[in-house]
Amino acid sequence: MNGISRRDVIAGAAAGGAALLGAGPAQASEALSTLAARAGLLFGGAIDNVARLDPGMTRLFAQQAGILVTENALKFDYLRPDAERFEFGGADAIAAFAKANGQQLRGHTLIWNDNAPDWLKRRPGREVERIFDAHIDRVVERYAGRLHSWDVVNEPFWPMHGKPGGYRDGPWLSAMGPSYIARAFRRVAAIDKTARLTLNEAFCETNHEWGQGIRPRLRDLVAKLQDDGAPLHAVGFQAHLLPHWPYDDSAFAAYAESFAARGLDIYITELDVNDEAYPANVAERDRRVAKRYGDFLRAVLAIAAVRIVMTWQLSDRASWLRDIYRRAGKPAEKLPRPLPFDDALKPKAAVEAIAAAFAARRVTP
Ligand code: 9MR
Numbered sequence: 001m002n003g004i005s006r007r008d009v010i011a012g013a014a015a016g017g018a019a020l021l022g023a024g025p026a027q028a029s030e031a032l033s034t035l036a037a038r039a040g041l042l043f044g045g046a047i048d049n050v051a052r053l054d055p056g057m058t059r060l061f062a063q064q065a066g067i068l069v070t071e072n073a074l075k076f077d078y079l080r081p082d083a084e085r086f087e088f089g090g091a092d093a094i095a096a097f098a099k100a101n102g103q104q105l106r107g108h109t110l111i112w113n114d115n116a117p118d119w120l121k122r123r124p125g126r127e128v129e130r131i132f133d134a135h136i137d138r139v140v141e142r143y144a145g146r147l148h149s150w151d152v153v154n155e156p157f158w159p160m161h162g163k164p165g166g167y168r169d170g171p172w173l174s175a176m177g178p179s180y181i182a183r184a185f186r187r188v189a190a191i192d193k194t195a196r197l198t199l200n201e202a203f204c205e206t207n208h209e210w211g212q213g214i215r216p217r218l219r220d221l222v223a224k225l226q227d228d229g230a231p232l233h234a235v236g237f238q239a240h241l242l243p244h245w246p247y248d249d250s251a252f253a254a255y256a257e258s259f260a261a262r263g264l265d266i267y268i269t270e271l272d273v274n275d276e277a278y279p280a281n282v283a284e285r286d287r288r289v290a291k292r293y294g295d296f297l298r299a300v301l302a303i304a305a306v307r308i309v310m311t312w313q314l315s316d317r318a319s320w321l322r323d324i325y326r327r328a329g330k331p332a333e334k335l336p337r338p339l340p341f342d343d344a345l346k347p348k349a350a351v352e353a354i355a356a357a358f359a360a361r362r363v364t365p
Contacts, residue, residue, distance in 0.1 A: 029347075032340070032354060033066035039361035041307060042104065042148075043354075045314040045339075046071035046270065049090045052097055060314055060345050062101045067148060069106035069269070069310055070094050071320075076110075077117045079139065083131070086138060095146060106269075106310070107147045109154035109200060110136060111184045113170025120171050128175035136184060140191045149196035149308075151236060151269070152184050156221060157201065159213040166217045181221070182230040189231035199225075200236035200269055204255065205296070207246040215255055226262060235259045237300075238270035240312065243292050244277035249299035260305030267308040268300060272338040273350070274321060285337055290349035293340070297357035304363040309354075315341040 036043035044067035051057040051071075061068065072078050073090035081087060098105040111132070123131065140150070156178075158168035167173050172180040185197055201218050203211045218235075225232050237256060241247070256266050271293070278288040300306055313319050321336040340350040 030355075032064045032351065032358070035355050035358045036309065037066065039301065039358040040363070041301075041309055041358065041361070042067040043309050043358075044068050044103065045311045046108070047094060047097075047313070048072050048318070049093060051313065051318045052094060054318075056345050057315065057318065058097070060341060061097075061103075064314060064341075065103055067104040067106060067308065067310065068094065068098045069108045069151075071108070071313065074107050074109065074139070075112065075115060076120070076135065077115045080117060080120075080135070082117075083119050088142060091143075095143065099146075104148040105146065106198075106308075107143060107150040107195070108269075109151035110139060110188065111152060111172060111180065112154040113158075113168045113172050114155065116171045123171070125175040128171050132172060132175070132180065132183075133187065136187045137191065140188050143195075144192040145194055147192070147195045149198050149234060149267070150188060150192065151200040152188050152197050153181050154200045155202050156181055156199065157214045157217050159217070160210070166213060178221075182225055182228060185225065185230045185232055196233040196265065197231055198234040198236045198267060198269075199232060200238065200267075202238045202240065204237055205239050205241065205247065205249075205252045207248055207251070208242075211245075219255075219258065222259060222262065222264070232264065234265035234267050234307075236267040236269035238312075239268050239296065240270055240272055240274065241292055241296060242274045242276075243288070244274075247296075249296055253299045253303060256300060256306075257303050260303055264305065265308075266300075266303055266306045267310070268297075268306065269308070269310055270312040271296075271309060272312045272319065272321065274338055275336055280334065282337070286349045289337060290353035293350045294353035294357050297354060298360060301357055301361045302363065311339055313339055315339055315343065315345050317343045317345070 032043045044065035046069045047061055048071040070091055073094055079087055095105055155168055157166050159166035161169040163169050165178060167178055188197055204215050204218060260266055273289045273292045275285050275289050278285045316337050316339050319338050321338050325335050340348060340354060342348050
């Protein structure tokens with residue numbers, strides 16, 4: 001992509017977006033949240049406080065999203081810089097933003113073995129258990145009755161850690177073993193009577209060995225939680241799609257449907273498309289990304305139990321993938337374009353593909 005400047009990229013995508021939606025920029029067209037509602041779905045995206053303080057981004061979220069999710073603000077390490085403090089400012093600001101815009105809000109994520117702060121890692125097991133219970137009580141009480149759903153536990157499995165059962169390693173697993181999962185769900189349910197309690201997992205969408213390793217383990221865990229009477233309402237599939245890995249969307253949809261058959265809702269919680277393997281040409285890259293969104297959504301939206309589709313942020317400008325590739329030294333013009341809206345917040349081909357998948361949904365949820 002030598003010779004293509006950032007301005008060219010933005011101008012090209014903006015022109016493409018306007019043509020795709022026919023009626024001009026996204027602002028003038030029907031919002032994805034409106035199109036989703038007609039398909040019996042909530043559509044939205046992850047937001048952090050950087051995006052919340054960016055006026056263009058806040059307009060985009062207000063226009064397009066019926067539901068938001070805290071990208072980082074409710075994570076343990078963000079809330080708990082040290083053992084004594086709870087820093088609720090970031091999460092409170094996002095909750096207030098959602099309320100002001102009439103949007104629902106998902107809490108992400110209460111318990112995750114990843115990204116534990118050092119102060120927690122140094123505590124003995126008994127103390128970690130006490131911190132776990134007290135953290136859940138304090139955080140869940142604060143937002144009780146205000147959240148659409150909680151990702152109570154995020155990414156329970158990471159077979160690459162080599163732990164028995166394929167569980168993700170970290171302070172909660174070390175202190176309590178896998179029992180921390182049911183314990184978290186029970187504790188949240190005792191406090192928040194309205195949030196849908198969700199188990200959120202990564203990589204189940206792919207046939208890559210990571211997905212193949214996690215899928216049966218998640219299925220068995222959910223069965224056990226339900227057999228034990230743990231309060232679980234939904235399974236979240238993140239869907240950070242990596243098109244250079246193997247996929248069989250119908251096989252994934254059949255897998256997801258097996259949770260629906262157990263009475264659970266299905267949420268697509270963190271959708272984006274890593275365009276690393278696609279051609280450098282921006283228009284072609286955006287076309288391939290759009291096709292991937294469309295193919296994936298058409299397959300999963302055939303499941304009536306799918307209630308939510310959320311992308312991880314809305315605009316390429318704030319994608320987590322940008323940070324990763326920037327740190328890896330990728331030149332600006334090769335940074336990923338994984339989201340429905342471009343750097344200039346204009347709709348890309350993916351918006352049309354998502355809209356078409358919503359319009360084509362033929363289920364009665
Ligand atoms: O997008 C998030 C990034 O800003 C954070 O640095 C990172 C670690 O907290 O988490 C990213 O979000 C992840 C999410 O919480 C769980 N699924 C994978 C997401 C992308 O890494």
